[in-house]
Amino acid sequence: MNTQQLIALMRRIAAKVEEEKAFLTELDNVIGDGDHGINLARGFGEVEKKLDTLADKEPGDVLKSVGMTLVSTVGGASGPLYGTGFMKLGAALKGKADIAVPDFLEGFQGAIEGIMQRGRSTKGEKTMLDAMIPAKQAIEDSWSGDHNAKAAFAAGVAAAKEGVEYTKTIAATKGRASYLGERSIGHQDPGATSFTMMLEIVGDAL
Amino acid sequence: MVGFVIVSHSGRLAEGVVDLARMMAADVPIAAAGGLEDGGFGTSFEKIQAAVERVYSEDGVIMLMDMGSAVMTAEMVIEAMEGKQIRMADCPIAEGAVTGTINASAGMSLEEILEELEQVGAQKKLS
Numbered sequence: 078m079n080t081q082q083l084i085a086l087m088r089r090i091a092a093k094v095e096e097e098k099a100f101l102t103e104l105d106n107v108i109g110d111g112d113h114g115i116n117l118a119r120g121f122g123e124v125e126k127k128l129d130t131l132a133d134k135e136p137g138d139v140l141k142s143v144g145m146t147l148v149s150t151v152g153g154a155s156g157p158l159y160g161t162g163f164m165k166l167g168a169a170l171k172g173k174a175d176i177a178v179p180d181f182l183e184g185f186q187g188a189i190e191g192i193m194q195r196g197r198s199t200k201g202e203k204t205m206l207d208a209m210i211p212a213k214q215a216i217e218d219s220w221s222g223d224h225n226a227k228a229a230f231a232a233g234v235a236a237a238k239e240g241v242e243y244t245k246t247i248a249a250t251k252g253r254a255s256y257l258g259e260r261s262i263g264h265q266d267p268g269a270t271s272f273t274m275m276l277e278i279v280g281d282a283l
Numbered sequence: 284m285v286g287f288v289i290v291s292h293s294g295r296l297a298e299g300v301v302d303l304a305r306m307m308a309a310d311v312p313i314a315a316a317g318g319l320e321d322g323g324f325g326t327s328f329e330k331i332q333a334a335v336e337r338v339y340s341e342d343g344v345i346m347l348m349d350m351g352s353a354v355m356t357a358e359m360v361i362e363a364m365e366g367k368q369i370r371m372a373d374c375p376i377a378e379g380a381v382t383g384t385i386n387a388s389a390g391m392s393l394e395e396i397l398e399e400l401e402q403v404g405a406q407k408k409l410s
Binding site: 110112116148149151152153154155156157158160161195196252253 | 292319323324325326327328329350351352355356358359
């Protein structure tokens with residue numbers, strides 16, 4: 078995937094976030110502070126404005142700029158978390174004119190570690206990590222089998238969706254939902270949901 | 284003198300904590316960084332950075348944060364302003380702001396104040 082394709086992909090992600098703004102906010106209303114969709118849509122709206130100025134940059138720099146824009150404009154926890162994720166992904170792709178699956182996987186791992194560190198969180202706390210970690214593993218496993226990117230991302234999306242379902246079964250121990258404790262059980266995590274939406278757009282683009 | 288930044292999701296909460304701290308330590312540089320640019324709830328990287336710049340001196344700045352993105356965004360501001368003496372304190376913001384600014388006013392150093400603030404979260408009010 079080159080810069081032009083990446084920019085087109087980021088536009089589709091921005092459009093999807095805008096489209097699902099109300100749904101994500103509704104999920105967050107139940108167990109959080111009800112701003113996830115609105116905040117992400119504001120951030121990706123700013124990302125979209127910025128994309129035109131990034132056409133001559135390499136993909137890694139585009140992703141870093143996306144991350145920095147999210148940090149500056151989202152206003153909720155998803156800003157520093159997604160922002161750190163995109164910045165780490167971008168940093169791992171430094172110097173590459175095209176994003177290949179192995180490079181993406183390396184960057185994805187860096188993004189997961191960055192998000193864990195930033196959120197002082199780990200798997201099983203009802204967060205976006207519960208979709209991200211299994212998705213990364215599934216993409217890696219599928220890719221190492223037959224080197225088919227489309228199939229690998231389909232496996233990743235399936236694993237992320239399972240991760241979202243899993244978040245319904247556990248109590249939140251991080252983020253605003255942790256104040257609800259056991260009462261958060263039964264509800265899916267908004268961050269895991271928005272991540273899965275984004276990954277689905279990536280899978281569709283391949 | 285050590286400066287302070289109050290980071291909150293709420294603009295009014297941050298301003299209120301600043302007012303409360305000024306009652307006993309009017310001479311200490313303290314700035315509020317609450318809410319978003321448009322006045323809505325949330326934490327703003329730019330607001331926090333600007334607040335740190337307003338109160339910064341070589342003696343350093345201590346940030347007190349409410350929760351979640353306030354902590355993470357404050358941390359990212361520290362990373363972006365690399366090389367400056369900016370630290371986060373792990374304590375309740377109202378009690379921490381009062382304790383911290385009184386200590387700063389008395390001439391205590393950044394490290395000494397941070398050590399004091401460590402105790403603030405452990406203090407009981409009803410025993």
